[in-house]
Amino acid sequence: MNEIIGTIFIVIGLIFDFLGCLGLIRLPDVYNRLLASAKCVTLGTCGILFGLFLFKGFTATGFKALLCLLFILLTAPVSAHALARSSYLSGVKPWQGTVADEYKDEKR
Amino acid sequence: MIAKIFLFILWFLVWIFLSWPINTGDVIMAALVSLFVCYMINDLLFSNGETGRSKQTGLIDGIRRLAWFLYYVVVFVWECVKANFDVAYRVIHPDMPIRPGSIKVKTGLKSDIGLTFLASSITLTPGTTTIDIDKEKGIIYVHLIHLKNDYDPSSMRLAIVEKFEKILRRVFE
Structure with missing residues (x-):
């Protein structure tokens, strides 16, 4: 039973990882790409690791999967934040379809 | 001080779980690394400053x-x-x-x-x-x-x- 649920989680995770990569290719500029990859890849990878935990149960591998899940959840948004901020400050232009840019207005 | 001890135990447990199954060398390594880490970053994590959390902690x-x-x-x-x-x-x-x-x-x-x-x-x-x-x-x-x-x-x-x-x-x- 656990293995069926684990497989479902791993498949969902793979689908979201794929969509995150698709977003990375299709979306127009750095900020939107960051947004897609930070969200979809975080949930996708968490799904895969949780599926692995369901497969293995409370064993050494299962605990490691849970710990990795926690660390990804804590570090992925911080790295996305750092990348977005440094791109803005080093002058990467947003896409021309951007409707509002209050951060730039503030800094100039 | 309590915060430091709490952090030490936390890092120690994380290291132990990541290197499971363990032997004596792993435990010594875990203790050394977590001592070093919590000596280094304690001030970063718990710097409340003047706008910190409220004092009631019952x-x-x-x-x-x-x-x-x-x-x-x-x-x-x-x-x-x-x-x-x-x-x-x-x-x-x-x-x-x-x-x-x-x-x-x-x-x-x-x-x-x-x-x-x-x-x-x-x-x-x-x-x-x-x-x-x-x-x-x-x-x-x-x-x-x-x-x-x-x-x-x-x-x-x-x-x-x-x-x-x-x-x-x-x-x-």
């Missing part, structure tokens, strides 16, 4: 904070899943219905850890990424993938931020 207060934190986790997971479907829809759609923009949002949170949690939750929830935080003015700069047509720049409000802020204030402030 048992009942702690339980109430924990309950609110669990509620926060539930809300967060739900919003995170919703966010992923939203972004997935925008990526798959042939026309890519996006209207990106960066806006200012006002926040009432003061403590470092509360702001960190707020910024991270914003990054992982519907179509928003935190770009920068101005702690003195209490402003978060947020990048949105789809800015609503009727958004009013002078209001400096965002529904999702207010939702998290209300819960996080009860947990950390």
